[in-house]
Structures are given as C-alpha cells and as structure tokens.
C-alpha cells in the first residue's frame with residue numbers, strides 16, 4: 001500500500017507544477033479581487049484557459065495522443081487536477097465534454113467523429129452539452145420521446161424537447177439521445193446523435209435556477225435535419241452508449257468533489273475563520289462528521305484509481321461516493337451558514353452559489369433514490385422492484401399511459 | 406498510487422477468518438450474557454501469531470504494521486470473537502517505542518504474556534490536558550499521578566517487576582514466579598509509584614502487564630505495571646457486550662516501571678486503539694450487512710421479497726455506503742501510520758467516527774430488517790446491537806474521535822498561510 005508517486009509520476013507532477021508556475025498568471029480570476037463579472041467574458045476567458053491547459057497537457061490526460069490527449073493513466077489526470085487546485089486556478093470549463101462526452105465518443109464513435117470533434121472539444125474551441133433529459137424522461141431516461149426519423153438514406157429528422165441542459169447556452173454541439181424505433185421495447189429503440197447546436201430548428205432557452213443564474217436550459221428541436229454520420233454507436237444502440245456516459249458522469253461528480261471546491265480543508269477553514277465557532281462542541285461534532293465523510297470520499301477515490309490502474313472497471317458503488325459528497329457538502333453549507341449567519345446567504349458571499357446549487361446537484365447525474373436502487377440491485381444483489389414497462393413496445397406503453405391519463 | 410491489500414494481507418485476512426470459523430463466538434457471546442463462562446480465545450491468537458503482529462522479528466514477533474493488525478481485528482469484529490488484542494496491541498506499541506523492553510516483548514510476541522493498554526487521550530487543539538474515560542458522567546477524568554519511588558532499588562523494583570512477568574507463561578499466569586529480592590537494576594528504567602483509576606479498560610481482566618500513561622511532575626510519562634501486584638485492583642466490569650471484556654483498574658501506591666517512551670508515541674497508542682476499534686467495528690458492519698441482505702432476499706411479504714421494497718433496499722445501501730466510507734478510512738489509517746505518521750491521528754479518528762456511526766446504523770437496521778425475530782434474545786442481531794452500543798462509548802467514544810477530527814482540521818486551517 002502506497003500513496004506516494006512513483007518516480008515517473010513524481011516527474012510528471014514536477015512537469016505539471018512547473019507548467020503551472022509559468023502559466024498561472026494567464027488564468028482568469030473568478031473569485032475575490034479583480035474577478036471577472038460579465039458572464040460572456042467569463043466563458044470566453046475560461047475557454048481560452050481550457051485551451052492553454054490542453055496545450056500544456058493538463059486536460060484530457062487520459063485521452064489518446066492522436067486526439068490531443070496525453071495517453072496517460074487516470075492517476076496522472078488526478079495529479080494534474082491536484083496541482084491545478086493547489087495553484088488556485090480554474091480547471092476546464094467543459095467538464096461535461098472532457099470528462100463524460102469525449103470519453104463516450106472515444107468508446108463508441110467512428111474514427112471520423114473522433115478526429116473531427118475531440119480536438120476542438122478538448123481545447124475549449126467547441127463546448128459540448130449533454131442532451132439526455134426530457135420533461136418526461138429523467139430518472140427514467142429510457143423513456144425519451146424526442147423522435148428521430150429517417151427520411152431517406154442517411155438523412156434523419158429530429159423533433160422533440162430536451163431540458164436541464166447545462167451549458168447549452170454556449171455549446172457548439174450536444175450528444176443527444178433520441179428514439180428511432182417506438183415499436184420495440186423502450187431501451188431498444190434508442191440512438192445517440194451528435195447535434196450541431198447551430199442547426200436549423202434548434203432553439204435554446206435559458207432556465208433560471210435557485211441562485212437566479214441560468215446555467216441550464218431547455219432545448220427545442222423542430223424538424224432538425226441531421227446526417228446519418230452524426231450517429232454515435234450505431235442505430236438502436238443508444239442505451240448502451242448512454243450508459244457509458246452515465247458511468248463517467250457518476251465518477252466525475254462523485255470523485256471530483258475537490259474540483260467543485262467541496263473539500264474538508266476548505267470547509268474547516270471557513271469554520272476556523274469565525275471567532276468562537278471552532279470551540280463549540282456542537283459545531284465540532286458536525287464539522288468532524290462531515291470532514292470524516294469527505295476524507296472517506298477522497299480515499300475511496302484512491303481505491304477506485306488503484307482499481308483503474310489494474311485494468312478493473314469501477315462498479316456502480318461509485319454512485320455512493322456521489323451521495324456522500326452531495327450530502328456532506330450540503331451539511332457543510334448548513335454549518336457554515338449557521339456559524340456565519342444570514343450574511344453567508346447573501347449574493348456575493350463565497351457560499352451563496354454552493355448553497356443554491358447543492359439541492360439540484362442531488363438530482364443531477366442520478367438522484368439519490370435512483371443511485372440507491374441501482375447499488376442495491378447491482379452491488380448487494382437485492383431483487384428489483386416489479387416494473388410495469390418491461391418488454392412492452394414503447395408505443396404501446398405510451399398508449400396505456402395516455403389511456404390512464 | 407496503490408491503495409489495495411497486498412497478496413500477503415489477503416492471506417493474513419483469510420487465515421484469520423479460517424481460524425475464527427472454528428469457534429462459535431456468537432454463541433459464546435450470548436452465553437456470556439447469561440453469565441456463562443467467558444471464553445478466552447487467546448490460544449487461537451497465539452497459534453496464529455497475532456500477539457506479536459506489531460513486534461519486531463528479532464523479538465519473536467511478525468514485524469507487521471498497523472494495517473495488518475487492523476485486518477485481524479476486522480475478522481474478530483465480524484464474528485464478535487473475544488480475542489483480547491484491543492488491549493494487547495496498543496500496549497505493545499508503547500513498549501516497542503520505549504526501545505528497552507526486549508524481554509517483555511519476547512513474552513508478549515509469543516503470547517506467553519498478555520498486556521492491556523490503560524487508555525489515555527492526548528490533548529486536542531483546544532484542551533491541553535491528557536484525560537481518561539470517567540467511571541460515570543460527562544467530564545473526562547485526570548491522569549493518575551506518579552512519583553518517584555524514594556526506596557528505588559529496594560524490594561520489588563521495576564527490574565524485578567519485569568523479570569517476574571517475563572518468567573511467567575500465560576498458562577501459568579496465576580502462579581507468580583518467586584521474586585528474587587530486586588537486586589537487578591533495569592537498563593536505567595526507574596521505578597515510580599502510581600495512584601489512580603482507569604475505568605472500562607478493554608481486556609484488563611486477566612492481563613499480565615498493564616501499560617499506560619501517568620503524570621509525573623506534570624509531565625505525561627509511560628508506565629508499565631505487573632498486573633500481579635497486590636496493590637492493583639482490577640474489577641471486572643459487567644459488560645453489555647458478551648464478547649467484550651472490560652475492567653476498572655485501580656492503582657494504590659502501585660510500583661510501575663517508568664518508560665522512556667516519547668509523548669508522541671503515547672499519543673500514537675491512543676490513535677492506534679481508535680484505528681483498531683474502527684477496524685473491529687467495520688468487520689461487524691460487514692457481517693451485519695451480509696446477514697441482513699441474505700434475509701431481505703429470502704423473506705417474502707405481499708408476494709415479493711422484502712429486499713425489493715425501497716425502504717428496505719435503501720436502508721441496506723445506506724449501511725453499504727457507510728461501510729465503504731469506513732473501509733476507505735481504514736486504508737487511510739493503515740497506510741498513514743507508516744507512510745505519513747503526521748496524518749495518522751486524523752485518519753485513525755476519522756475512521757473511528759465513521760465506523761462507529763456505521764455500526765450503530767447497521768445494527769439497528771439489522772434488527773429492523775428482521776422484524777420481530779430480530780428483537781429476540783436467540784437472534785444474532787442483538788449481539789451486534791450490543792457491540793455497537795458499548796463500543797460507541799468506549800475509549801473516548803465515537804464523540805471524542807469526531808471532536809478530534811474537527812480539531813485536527815481546524816488546527817490545520819489555523820496553521821495554513
């Protein structure tokens with residue numbers, strides 16, 4: 001058992017560190033003095049910075065070299081993330097693209113798709129979004145209704161609506177799950193597409209969230225014509241492709257808490273800075289528990305990395321790390337606001353965004369209930385609940401639901 | 406980066422599981438509650454070499470690390486096996502750190518001698534005192550007081566003490582070797598006289614040697630005491646957990662050997678005890694979860710297995726979540742004690758905090774999932790519940806460990822630029 005870097009890892013860390021020492025001054029300032037405030041400005045600066053990180057080899061570390069990555073292991077990506085955090089500079093803007101959608105294309109895409117899309121995605125030249133959820137399909141993702149119909153050889157037309165789409169307001173492309181065959185069982189008739197957000201018939205409308213900001217959107221598709229070359233993973237294989245994305249999503253959120261700033265060290269520093277709070281026994285009990293849990297998630301991450309290094313695939317239990325992270329960070333927000341008082345809730349406080357964001361993060365990337373169902377069934381082997389939708393063609397299912405309503 | 410068990414560690418764990426499968430330790434725990442005999446599983450530990458886990462090979466031990474010890478404790482915890490290592494191992498750690506206790510260590514390594522640790526909690530970021538678990542109540546108790554023996558070298562000095570304990574085997578534990586008049590002096594180890602009481606000391610009844618902390622001229626010092634002395638009173642405490650042996654230890658003008666162990670090493674013994682009790686708890690959680698999951702698959706109500714109901718499924722995944730968190734922290738503790746000792750206090754106490762809460766939740770869930778049968782004397786669930794209830798309040802309790810995690814984190818934050 002050893003947490004130390006190997007000689008090669010130490011050398012890599014040194015390279016990353018000296019790159020950051022040289023370039024950190026180019027990073028956009030997002031908090032505190034001299035911070036950028038204009039939203040468009042922030043996005044522009046962060047995209048440029050993502051490009052610098054990619055050139056420096058600090059983003060997409062695990063991606064193959066031919067697509068602009070470093071062809072290194074997950075440990076090196078973690079080293080890069082640790083050093084980025086330690087340098088106090090922002091990470092990549094498009095974590096959804098680089099962390100989840102790019103890897104999905106690497107796993108399921110055609111050679112042509114990989115060489116066309118991955119490079120610009122990695123460098124922030126083209127930001128991506130995840131067009132999975134719909135008004136009637138979130139937890140029950142396989143119930144998506146956005147319809148893709150083949151009009152002639154190689155041409156498809158899409159109609160429908162997506163929702164909760166993070167970053168769609170400035171994305172160039174989206175990875176979109178659509179129904180291509182309603183007459184087979186619901187998981188079977190799905191296909192994954194690449195959607196150019198500029199395509200005719202695509203409308204993006206911002207949705208304001210708890211904080212008042214609009215980080216996610218609804219996306220309407222009205223007779224959007226797409227080329228068959230934009231299909232990822234083959235017609236009818238959309239569900240398998242989506243599961244790949246979801247696997248990367250759980251790992252990204254659950255084990256990427258430090259990147260979101262949800263770390264025991266940062267929370268403890270907030271409590272320590274409030275006169276008298278650190279000596280209160282109740283505050284200390286609450287802080288102790290949440291710091292212990294966040295530390296546990298950090299070491300669960302190392303266990304997962306060890307497994308990855310050995311070529312094992314992390315199981316669905318990574319979902320439990322997401323549950324712990326969200327709940328411990330939520331408790332941290334509560335505690336910090338308790339010790340600071342109402343000022344912590346004001347716009348402009350360091351904690352305003354986090355406190356507003358966490359209730360939604362509980363749902364994003366799989367709700368706690370859905371994660372517990374999945375882990376209970378796949379890890380503990382508990383029997384699934386009886387389902388009313390098994391094996392039935394999707395169109396028939398819809399008719400029944402319609403009749404009931 | 407390599408946070409996984411080595412092949413040797415996997416073997417060690419399997420061997421422990423195999424050795425403990427030969428006794429019905431759960432039944433023993435139950436009958437002990439009915440005032441049946443308390444089985445001593447020390448012979449199993451001796452055969453397996455566990456008493457010497459932490460002791461160097463030169464002294465006849467296995468020369469392994471804290472993580473290996475934690476793996477063994479985990480197996481004991483699974484089966485609620487009463488193997489008195491929780492007392493023995495931290496006591497050994499103090500003597501190892503002293504560096505001049507080779508003769509004792511040889512006996513301790515082979516299991517001819519059994520030691521118990523007299524637990525004392527080191528200062529925190531906001532309380533500079535060392536303290537003991539109280540006999541009753543909320544306030545922590547002060548350390549016992551030591552003073553130098555005015556008649557040092559006189560009858561039954563520390564050298565004598567060491568030899569008499571070393572000469573006894575555990576089997577002959579009650580036939581104390583004759584004292585030789587105390588003519589021998591021990592490598593500079595002085596004798597002190599100690600007065601005080603340690604409450605709820607794990608594994609104290611029947612121990613040959615007691616090792617702990619006392620204050621000498623306002624300074625915490627390590628002391629080792631031959632348990633055979635008539636000036637020691639060990640009262641077996643009635644234990645809520647049939648698999649946990651506890652004693653109240655009262656020292657009245659008791660002669661003790663003054664150790665040279667540094668304060669950090671005395672503190673380390675406390676943190677080691679936290680890590681070991683965490684490991685033992687996580688073992689118990691594993692077993693409680695396995696038994697509960699098996700039952701949830703086979704028990705049917707309303708025409709389907711109860712494990713298919715979300716209320717049941719989600720409780721069990723909550724046990725798993727806490728278990729995995731606890732296990733991850735055990736890895737942290739196991740790695741850091743040798744790999745990053747300055748982080749060991751944080752790691753060990755975080756592990757204790759999460760493991761203690763996990764066991765509490767797991768044992769209650771185990772009873773609930775089993776319905777009526779889970780609340781009966783004959784079922785195993787109450788044994789895990791009893792383990793959880795008592796453990797939560799021993800060795801500073803889960804509460805003190807949690808407080809120390811906060812203290813560690815706050816101290817780090819204050820020290821940061």
Ligand SMILES: Cc1cc2nc3c(=O)[nH]c(=O)nc-3n(C[C@H](O)[C@H](O)[C@H](O)COP(=O)(O)OP(=O)(O)OC[C@H]3O[C@@H](n4cnc5c(N)ncnc54)[C@H](O)[C@@H]3O)c2cc1C
Nearest residue numbers: 130131132133137138139164165166360363364365367369
């Ligand atoms: C901040 C944020 C960002 C997001 N970003 C994106 C994005 O970029 N792209 C994207 O595609 N989606 C995104 N989402 C959507 C997210 O994936 C969904 O919100 C989530 O999957 C839940 O789906 P839903 O909103 O339809 O809720 P529902 O599925 O309707 O769930 C409602 C409630 O019912 C519970 N429930 C549902 N089914 C069950 C069941 N079988 N057992 C027990 N309880 C159940 C849920 O746990 C939940 O509490 C985002 C969401 C948020 C909040």
